[in-house]
Amino acid sequence: MLERILMPTHSREVRLASRPKGEPTLDNFAFATVEVPDPRPGEVLVRNVCMSVDPYMRGRMNDSKSYVPPFQIGHPLEGGAVGRVVASQDKRLPVGTYVQSFLGWREAFVAPAANLQIVDVGVAPPSAYLGILGITGLTAWAGLFRIANLKRDETVFVSGGAGAVGSAVCQLARLHGCRVLASASSEEKVAYLRDVLKVEYAFNYREGNPLDQLKTGAPNGIDVYFDNTGGPQLEAALYALRTHGRVALCGGISGYNTPVPGPRNLMLAIGKRLRLEGFIVSDFLKDLPAFLAEAVPALRSGKLIHRETVVHGIDAAPAALLDLLHSGASNIGKMIVHLAD
Ligand SMILES: NC(=O)c1ccc[n+]([C@@H]2O[C@H](COP(=O)([O-])OP(=O)(O)OC[C@H]3O[C@@H](n4cnc5c(N)ncnc54)[C@H](OP(=O)(O)O)[C@@H]3O)[C@@H](O)[C@H]2O)c1
Numbered sequence: 001m002l003e004r005i006l007m008p009t010h011s012r013e014v015r016l017a018s019r020p021k022g023e024p025t026l027d028n029f030a031f032a033t034v035e036v037p038d039p040r041p042g043e044v045l046v047r048n049v050c051m052s053v054d055p056y057m058r059g060r061m062n063d064s065k066s067y068v069p070p071f072q073i074g075h076p077l078e079g080g081a082v083g084r085v086v087a088s089q090d091k092r093l094p095v096g097t098y099v100q101s102f103l104g105w106r107e108a109f110v111a112p113a114a115n116l117q118i119v120d121v122g123v124a125p126p127s128a129y130l131g132i133l134g135i136t137g138l139t140a141w142a143g144l145f146r147i148a149n150l151k152r153d154e155t156v157f158v159s160g161g162a163g164a165v166g167s168a169v170c171q172l173a174r175l176h177g178c179r180v181l182a183s184a185s186s187e188e189k190v191a192y193l194r195d196v197l198k199v200e201y202a203f204n205y206r207e208g209n210p211l212d213q214l215k216t217g218a219p220n221g222i223d224v225y226f227d228n229t230g231g232p233q234l235e236a237a238l239y240a241l242r243t244h245g246r247v248a249l250c251g252g253i254s255g256y257n258t259p260v261p262g263p264r265n266l267m268l269a270i271g272k273r274l275r276l277e278g279f280i281v282s283d284f285l286k287d288l289p290a291f292l293a294e295a296v297p298a299l300r301s302g303k304l305i306h307r308e309t310v311v312h313g314i315d316a317a318p319a320a321l322l323d324l325l326h327s328g329a330s331n332i333g334k335m336i337v338h339l340a341d
Contacts, residue, residue, distance in 0.1 A: 007087045008047055011036050012314050013076040013106035020061055023257045024325070028061065029077075029318040038087065039110045045087035046099060046116070047108045052080035052130040053320045053335035058256045067280055076104035080135065082119055082126040083108075084340075093118070100129050105317055107339055123296055124306065131334035132168055132306040133295055135281055140168035140226075141291045142284040143248035144176070147277050148224040152177040155218050157237055160228030161202065162189035163324075164334035165250060169226045170197045171304050181217045183210065183233060185328045192332050196305070206327065210236035221245070229254045235263040241274055249278035256325055307333030314339060 010033050017030035039045045057079060060071045071077050081104075085097045090113035093099060099116035103109055119129045131137065143165075144150045156173045160166040161182025170193065173180050182193045183205040193202035201217030203210075210233050214222065223245055225237035230252030237247065254260050269276060298304040309331035311320045317337045323329050 007038075007045060008036055008108040010034065011106050011108040013104060014314060014317050015076050016061060016071040016073050018073065019063055020257075024058065024061060024322060026318055026322070030074075031315070034106075036108050037110055039089045041089045042112055042114070043089050043110050044085045044093045044097075044099075044113050044116070045108065045110050046083040046101065047086045047340055048081040048083035048101075048106065049098075049338070049340045050082050050127045050130060051105055051314075051317060051337040051339065052134075053317065053324060053337060054079065055251060055253050055256060055321075055324050057321055058325055067282075076106055078102060079105045080130050081105075082129050088113075098126055100134070105314065105337075107314055124299055127308055127310075127334070127336045127338075128299070128306045130336060131164055131308055132299065132304060133292060136164045136334055137168045137172075137295055138284060138288055138291050139165050139250060139281040140172050141295075142281055142287060143226055143250050143279060144169060144172055144224070146284060146287070147248040147279045148226065148246040150176060150178060150224055153179075154223035155179045155181070155221070156224040156226060157181040157183075157214060157218070157222045157240065158226040158228065159183050159205065159233040159237075160251070160253065161193050161197075161199070162332050163228065163329075164331075166226075166228055167193075167197060167307060167333050170199050174198065175298065175303060179218075181214065181222065183213070189332060192307075196307075205233055211239050214240040224248070226250060227252070231255060231260045235265055238263055238265050238268045238274070241268075241272060243272045245272060245274050247274065247276040249276055253325065254327070308336045309333060310336045310338050312338050 012033050015030045020028045063070050085093050093113045098119045098121045158166050158169040162184035180199040181201045182199045190202045193199045203213040221242040222240050225247045227249050228251045231254030
């Protein structure tokens with residue numbers, strides 16, 4: 001029998017209207033309202049309460065081959081979301097259950113219950129599963145411990161330090177007994193890194209030369225660079241890395257709109273025996289339980305914090321994505337679109 005509470009009959013969704021050349025604009029997005037059917041046996045109807053805004057979505061706006069297929073023009077943008085089951089035809093997901101999905105930037109949808117993951121909102125608010133307890137946190141963890149093999153007492157530098165992944169990197173590395181240097185684009189973000197996340201050295205990468213900052217913050221060099229940006233900060237990190245240093249290549253956001261040339265000093269990797277390794281978090285989903293076993297108690301005890309920047313309503317989602325893709329972005333922590341309580 002269909003179990004239901006206040007069921008939406010229509011849902012607004014964000015679609016790709018056209019492919020950007022260089023910097024995207026709001027014209028590259030379109031909105032549409034679609035009917036939401038009743039769920040059939042084995043299905044549930046979910047009303048999303050929050051959606052994730054992720055820089056990698058920029059790459060999917062291009063028509064190019066990558067590790068994930070491009071968004072299709074006229075179709076909804078795929079994106080992470082957490083929502084609440086409001087009608088159910090599956091005993092595993094009764095009405096009221098909170099679930100995580102990857103089924104598009106939309107207000108509501110019907111899907112097979114088997115395609116959705118339950119999230120425990122008794123542990124943390126729904127949006128935390130898009131941030132510190134979700135892909136964001138796992139990305140930081142995998143990059144530090146599976147790719148860079150971070151060891152206690154080492155010195156790690158992370159660019160994009162005040163963003164979602166970056167602020168998780170700062171916290172996880174500090175909890176591991178490491179010394180952390182982090183960069184961001186404004187005094188407010190630097191103060192957040194220094195005063196709230198308690199990193200040992202935070203700097204504004206837009207003021208002066210990042211290498212001078214790294215020399216000041218780590219006169220003996222760094223062991224690990226967690227790269228969120230590529231560009232000039234990757235180049236500076238290659239100079240600052242010690243022999244046998246490691247680089248976790250997580251993202252290259254400085255080149256997402258307009259590609260930037262690779263580091264001019266890559267040859268340093270030979271003499272210093274550096275290891276640079278790219279990674280994609282989806283290869284580490286099997287590690288999510290191990291990560292959560294560490295992260296949930298740390299969040300509960302206050303050793304980890306989840307900070308987010310929230311915009312309201314689905315209409316605000318495209319502008320939030322465009323914002324993230326700029327140096328000087330407004331977000332501290334995870335960028336979230338709030339849709340419903
Ligand atoms: N490999 C993976 O599986 C994986 C998974 C998730 C995320 N990522 C990558 O990780 C990085 C961080 O993602 P996130 O979700 O945590 O986003 P985020 O850091 O919360 O937001 C992006 C940040 O990038 C910075 N930025 C934008 N343009 C820049 C530029 N030209 N130069 C330097 N910094 C710039 C902005 O911070 P400032 O204003 O402080 O510069 C902005 O806040 C991205 O590169 C993303 O693609 C990779």
